[in-house]
Amino acid sequence: MKEITYLEAIREALDEEMARDPSVFILGEDVGVYGGAFRVTEGFYEKYGEWRVLDTPLSESGFTGAAIGAALVGMRPVAEMQFADFISCAFDQLVNVAAKNHYRWGAATPIVVRAPYGGNIHGGAFHSQCIEGFFYNVPGLKIVAPATAYDAKGLLKAAIRDNDPVIYCEHKYLYRRIKDQIPEEDYIVPIGKARIAIEGSDVSIITYGAMVHTATEAAKVLKGSGVSCEIIDLRTILPLDKKSIMNSVKKTNKVVILHEQTKTGGVGAEVSALISENCFDYLDGPIIRIAAPDTPVPYSAQMEEVFIPQPKEVINAVEKLMRY
């Protein structure tokens, strides 16, 4: 075992997959000589050369389309969005080409799009967004969002080996803030499987990404007042691991859904509907959603704190549910 950060976990996954499989390559803006805006690919250019760590022109649609084309003829490209926010420029290629290739004409499109996303870093409206909602209504894509260094590595490896287009949401706030013990040997975390981050019996907090840590803080406080929270870390948000969600709800009968993404039409709305449709009889109270308000991400620290869900909100929601 060894201890590495979330960012190092991403770097290791990329490095090991590139060493293992010559069809894996990286493309994006400033990923080569510079090593990426967040230095994820630092040293790769020297190790793998300019054709496997390809600095592209500033053109998200162009290089995402190129990743798709390369994948169609046998490569496994990993495209880096400098910030997830810029993925909007590649929306068409992802939604109309990558996501539909296999369904429409049977061609696999094994691409990974790395999307450094999320707020709490004072990035403002264009460097803080959660982008998963943009793609949530697009059959054919897979979306993962690791919360731990262990999962960051295992999910990225799984994404690279997967034959479908995967949007890999890596939370910028977690890059250097969290560390995990991870095994020395090769492992993957399967796409489509949630995990129980903390086992509990009174209430299920269903979440993903950086909010897993917010939920964990809340759960610690709640434990002090005798409330046992179960935290479900979705890990894959498209498609959802319905079984894990339902098993937890059937056990605790109370649900809080927590995400950093804005509320309307978000992942939480889908999880909530899924529970209502399948577990209505098991519920002892209303499903509570905690999410960012429906505004762009504000810059000022005071305002951003209101925007990003805080442990206190989770505690309040759980306490409210415990009265049912």
Added chain:
Amino acid sequence: MDIKREDLLQLYYYLKLTRRFEDRISSLYHQGKILGGAWTSNGTEAVSVGYGYALERNDIAAPYFRDMGVFLIRGITAKRIMAQYFGKKTGVTGGKEGNVHIGDINFGVIGFPSHLADNYPVGTGAALAFKMRGEKRVAVACTGDGGTSRGDFHEAMNFAAVRKLPIVFICNNNQYAYSTPLRLQMTIKNVAERALAYDMPSKTVDGNNVVEIYKAAKEAYEVARNGGGPTFIECKTMRMHGHSEHDSAKYVPRELLEEWKKKDPILNMEKYLLENTIARKEDMEGIELRVKKEIEEAEAFAEESPYPEPDDGLKGLYATPIEEV
């Protein structure tokens, strides 16, 4: 560049096949036998036939919707395409897709996504893979004049030029994008001028002369194959039907159509073959008969083919499926 007699006859055969096949699709459409819409390349067939025929077996095409010649030349048969138009299980996409939304990677044809110019970056990516792997293969991508106004067109041209990728970009400049004439699409005289911005070699060719297009494409492929980078080829032609078969194209001046009718790519080729004593009238009649038979067989095949199971539409979303619980 010398072209073998047998290749010239094949070019003629594919021109005829494309024309007659699409004519038949148009009739069937007007008879209400086609499930959705119908698009033809009428008047512009020389483009797809010319650049498609110039490809080598291992090359990759990233076409658009007026590229019937490419589909047929690559080996996606008239039978499978007709069945696709009928929404049959035996169609190219098993009923998942209709009409010209065709692709089959086994024949080196990347699926056409409706969104015009999307296949420019996708084709560029295939070329990138060839270059990375040191393979002597080329990609070709095609779009219409309207498609060249999109960002994806420019992003792909720029990327391919910067990295000197083995790709050839074709533009079927048929004067109109649906109802929008060229003068409202761009201010330049030749679409080829767009390539100047990328310092990319370009050529404007007679889009109704299949031999000229074939030669230009072949030359550009060889440059690309040997490390010389991309070329842009503008084929100036005229869309003789409406945007799709439902469109009477009243917005196109009749005189313009009359003028272009005289320059029909098939008549052009017949004249060329006769004048150069490459083929006699009988040879061409023989080809006409062969084409007729092929289309009749395609239609019979499509008619007789089964429909897909309704539930087939629920399958095939992912290449690596995730077990549902």
